[in-house]
Amino acid sequence: MKYFYNKIVDAVREIGPGLVLIFIIEIVFFSITSEYFFGWNNFKNIFRASTIIGIMALGQTIVIISGGFDLSVGSVSAATGMAGAWMLQQGYGFFTALFTAIIIGGIIGVGNGAITGYGRINPLITTLGIMSIVRGLGFIVSGGYDIAIRNKTFLKMGSGQIFNIPYLAIILVSLFVVVGLAIPKFTFGRYMYAIGSNERACVLAGVRVNRWKLVFYGTCGALAGLAGAITSARVGVGAPQINMGVELGVITAVILGGTSLAGGKGRIAGTFLGLFIVSTMSNGLVMLSVPTFYKYVATGTLLLFAVFYDERRRSNFAKR
């Protein structure tokens, strides 16, 4: 128990108490201003809405800490969701469809890593290009049509629950806990921070930096693949236009959670908190009947605030 308490205190210290305070203020504010906000049923909605962005944000955190960036997660999730839906349509089962989505996502991610690492192309440009290519191919291959899903197990993944807890909430929390606990224990986590902190130092120390980039981007792609399968399970179709523009929420959650755009710094727990700040705000605005487009204004403002805060923190540190 003390171990977990210390971990939470460490995490709050690292992320910054300010962020925790923002989250608490959000909860209090929306609870006072909307009678529908505070309640388990609405919290389930927040969890459901957080899962897709959250899984992508988890992968994005890994890539950004390692000094990279991945703008293609939304497109990859659409393509993999369609691939999963197509597999189900061909008569394959739940697991085959799910793993197909994850593997295709992983392969695209490895491609991103290869172009960024071995091709030495800026990750922003690489993943921007892949984002466009994958999204376009999704429309070309599908002809713009949705692929309906009728597999009940698959659909249940998106809408089912156990003990009044949505499956999606269990998937999200499990992934964050497993990855968050595993990162400090494995070479994967050590090199993720090391490469993001000083790539050249890693090369000189004999770390196979480009191979590790394949692993980091591959993991991010695989998680985007999982998010794609979950999106399809939620909406009941595989469609080329799903998760368009989702990158804004994903990157906001990661940066808001304390991950530095410069790499080498960040925590999985921070991303989890950042994610819930974004989702709670989004949900709270809906509860207050604020038109949807204001959500984009608020998310964009949060992103700018997070980047500004990150820059200030880094420049203050450099002055010391």
Place this chain on the structure above:
Amino acid sequence: MLLKLNNISKSFGAVSALKDVSLELNDKECLGLLGDNGAGKSTLLKILSGVYKADTGKTYINDKEVDFTDPLLAREAGIEMIYQDLALADELPADANIFLGREQKNNVFGLFKTLNKNKMQDEATKVLSTLGSELDASRLVNVMSGGERQLVAVARALQFNPTILLMDEPTAALSAEKASHLNNLILSLKKKNLGIILVSHRFSDIFAVCDRIVVLNRGKIADEFLVIEGSFEELSTRVLKIMAGK
């Protein structure tokens, strides 16, 4: 003979950085490399440490031919390098930097390997203490002073008992007092069956710790002498004349 280089050449496009450089290094010897900017000193060290591959020429360690295609192979052969910028991952603690690329691991049920953080921290603390430092090995490098960072870089180089230590401008970012401390450290390292190659622009550092000096000029060996051959002034003038092309 600890290290022998035979006719090493290296070009970058049309620019020839090293031309038929041959030199030797003995046990417990400190060899100083002097030369102007672009003379080829750093390139030579990078070839030895596996960062660059020589276009032509052969390298022998203890009379055995070696060919390093990456830094890890050079480290495994007992060559460690301390870089001018120290090449530390600032967001990692000292122990993680010391073991970077060669982490100690636990084998969990033969299924997977986890980092053995306790062992790495203990060993890092030990190696730091042999350098006369009580530095906390779990401290992040980015909160350390320049001198402490230098110690971490030296500790990393010494952790795996190297036979050859390469130092590229190790005192460039240090105050006179800290540079003098590092020079004393180099003198003590020489006694540990270690061959050292030191590159520095500070003549005083080179003359304080090196036994022999090789002067590089435009990628070629222009002169070579023992430090005991003359006074500091005489030998400095000799080197400066070569650099000035006289």
